[in-house]
Amino acid sequence: MQIPAELQQALHDASHALSQTSSSWLIGGSCGLLLQDVHLDKPPRDIDIYADSASVSELHHALAGRAVDQPVLSVTDQYRSVLSHYKLSRYTLELVGGFEVQAEGSHYKVEINRRLVSAGVHAKLNSIRIPLMPLSHELLFNVLRNREDRYTAIAAAMRADLQAHLPLLEDLLTDNAFQSEHIQIISQLLHTESIVRFAVSGRDSGHAGRERQ
Numbered sequence: 001m002q003i004p005a006e007l008q009q010a011l012h013d014a015s016h017a018l019s020q021t022s023s024s025w026l027i028g029g030s031c032g033l034l035l036q037d038v039h040l041d042k043p044p045r046d047i048d049i050y051a052d053s054a055s056v057s058e059l060h061h062a063l064a065g066r067a068v069d070q071p072v073l074s075v076t077d078q079y080r081s082v083l084s085h086y087k088l089s090r091y092t093l094e095l096v097g098g099f100e101v102q103a104e105g106s107h108y109k110v111e112i113n114r115r116l117v118s119a120g121v122h123a124k125l126n127s128i129r130i131p132l133m134p135l136s137h138e139l140l141f142n143v144l145r146n147r148e149d150r151y152t153a154i155a156a157a158m159r160a161d162l163q164a165h166l167p168l169l170e171d172l173l174t175d176n177a178f179q180s181e182h183i184q185i186i187s188q189l190l191h192t193e194s195i196v197r198f199a200v201s202g203r204d205s206g207h208a209g210r211e212r213q
Contacts, residue, residue, distance in 0.1 A: 023055035028133030053098030155189035
C-alpha cells in the first residue's frame with residue numbers, strides 16, 4: 001500500500017518537531033505497520049506516537065502549536081495511558097504516554113526507553129528517518145486486544161525473518177505477564193514452540209513476568 005502524500009507530509013512534520021527534543025518516541029499503530037510493509041485493509045486515518053510517561057511533557061511542548069487538548073491520564077478496564085491529541089492536516093496525532101494494556105489475566109507495559117528504542121527499528125521517508133514500534137510489540141498488543149486482522153498480518157511479516165524478531169519478543173514476554181491462552185495464540189501465529197515457556201499460571205496480571213528467571 002502506498003503512503004498518501006498528505007500522510008507523508010504529516011509524518012514529516014511530526015517527526016521534525018519531535019526530533020528537536022531529547023525524548024525518545026516511536027510511531028506505532030497503522031502508520032508504523034504500513035512503514036514496515038505489513039498488509040493493511042485500509043490506509044491509516046491517524047498517527048499514534050508512543051513514549052514513556054516522563055517524556056510526555058517535553059513532547060507535548062514540541063507539538064503545542066498543533067494541540068487539540070492537554071495530556072491527561074486515561075484509565076479504562078483494559079488500558080492505562082497519558083493521552084493527548086494534535087492536528088496535522090486532516091490527520092489526528094495521538095501521543096500515548098506510559099501505555100499499559102491488560103486482558104484476560106495478561107498484563108503488558110510498554111517501556112520505550114528500557115526496551116523498544118534499543119530495537120532500532122526505523123523507516124526512511126523521503127529525507128526523514130522515522131523511529132518505529134517494533135513488530136514484536138505490535139503482535140503482543142493486537143493479540144491482547146483481539147484484533148485478528150492485525151495480528152495475522154503482523155505475524156506473517158515477522159515469519160519472513162523470525163530470528164530477527166524473537167530476541168525482543170522473548171524479552172517482552174519475560175518482562176510482562178502473559179497467560180497461556182495468549183502465548184498459545186502467539187506460538188501458533190509464529191509457527192514456533194520456543195515461546196510456550198513464557199506463559200504464566202493463574203490469573204495474576206501483575207508483574208509476574210519480571211519475577212521469572
